[in-house]
Amino acid sequence: MAADARCEKALGRSSSEGFFVVHHSQAPRRRLENTGVTTMLDKARLRIAMQKSGRLSEDSQALLARCGIKINLHQQRLIAFAENMPIDILRVRDDDIPGLVMDGVVDLGIIGENVLEEELLARRAQGEDPRYTLLRRLDFGACRLSLAMPIDAPYDGARGLQDCRIATSYPHLLKRYLDGQGVRFKSCLLNGSVEVAPRAGLADAICDLVSTGATLEANGLREVEVIYRSKACLIQRDGEMPPAKQALIERLMTRIQGVIQARESKYIMLHAPSDRLEEIMALLPGAERPTLLPLAGDKRRVAMHMVSSETLFWETMEQLKALGASSILVLPIEKMME
Structure with a gap:
């Protein structure tokens, strides 16, 4: 155009x-x-x-x-x-x-x-x-483009859709996928409310976007095959x-x-024994090398500050504590620039 x-x-x-x-x-x-x-x-x-x-x-x-x-x-x-x-x-x-x-x-x-x-x-x-x-x-x-059929309809793979009518808002993506499977089909183009097509007698199956599957279930459909993943x-x-x-x-x-x-990273602060630093770092594989700061009045421990790209689960925090770490803080990061 x-x-x-x-x-x-x-x-x-x-x-x-x-x-x-x-x-x-x-x-x-x-x-x-x-x-x-x-x-x-x-x-x-x-x-x-x-x-x-x-x-x-x-x-x-x-x-x-x-x-x-x-x-x-x-x-x-x-x-x-x-x-x-x-x-x-x-x-x-x-x-x-x-x-x-x-x-x-x-x-x-x-x-x-x-x-x-x-x-x-x-x-x-x-x-x-x-x-x-x-x-x-x-x-x-994040979503996926999927084939869906009535809950009570049998499905034995894409080849079972031979000569079926399929309602979709994505005819070209559907065609590319089914052509690759060697399947002939009849496309029913709908720009919305694709889920109602089987009940209305317009199609045998649909090809539509799915996030949770709740809309499919509400319309008596089940997801049978993902043909494209999208973000x-x-x-x-x-x-x-x-x-x-x-x-x-x-x-x-x-x-x-x-x-x-x-959004994918966390800022971690903790106090750690000086002789357990490598073991603590091994529990944080997504972290950069930490900044180490002396603790006033305590020569056996240091403050560790680091950015970790890994999600820090409660289990990891418990393992850190078992290695002698204390005052563990995990904070969200608003902005970053390298």
Whole structure:
């Protein structure tokens, strides 16, 4: 899809949302809500697309906030502007995000790998050569795309789906998987409420996203096979980036790395016997070499401070105590930078 059409599809919502779209020759515009001001989207600013609402929306907003990007994300605004960095946030439907990145409308996108891969396969099926750069996988949005069938229906593997009708919102991912299994099937494309298809007589099985399986169970279905595992990811448009914008992306990536690393790490402080340090370190395999500080009035013990990337379980703390450690503190880390 052309960039103009992609932008119009993503942002061309009703006027009640306070936005309208014009051609790129005039540059995308946004109308500030409750004001008469119309402002140009500055192409020198970094443009990031993220889901307006849905399972990735809150986590995407939280990630940017933890990176120190101050954004007023009013519920009805489709475009938000960072107060402290030259960054614009476009809040759109999740299935529009890959196209916005591939068409060069935005610079970065936060999107589920399942949506990204489906768009990639769809474009290749149309003879296109879509391009983008995967910057990194993120630590949220984990889910799986699975085949599910009525609870009382037999299942003996994918080959048992020969010539079945399968309802899905991911026809290309489903086709790739079943083609690999040598299975012919009839696809029933639904953009929502896929779980009701078997009961409504529309399909024999479904292929849909699963997180806990509770929705499947509530609709009389059971998960029978996982065909794709997904997490949120950050992608960048293809092509040369202006130096200032590329530098900003690198800055942002450093912060994201710090946020994720901090979330996965703990700061550990304890007092330890000087002659048991190596044994204590062996219990903390994910830890860096510690900082050792003398304890006032106690030459046989030291204070140990360290960062550990491993989860510290109660059992480990009990083992540390058995080695003579005391005053053990395990603290969360808000930010990190190496």
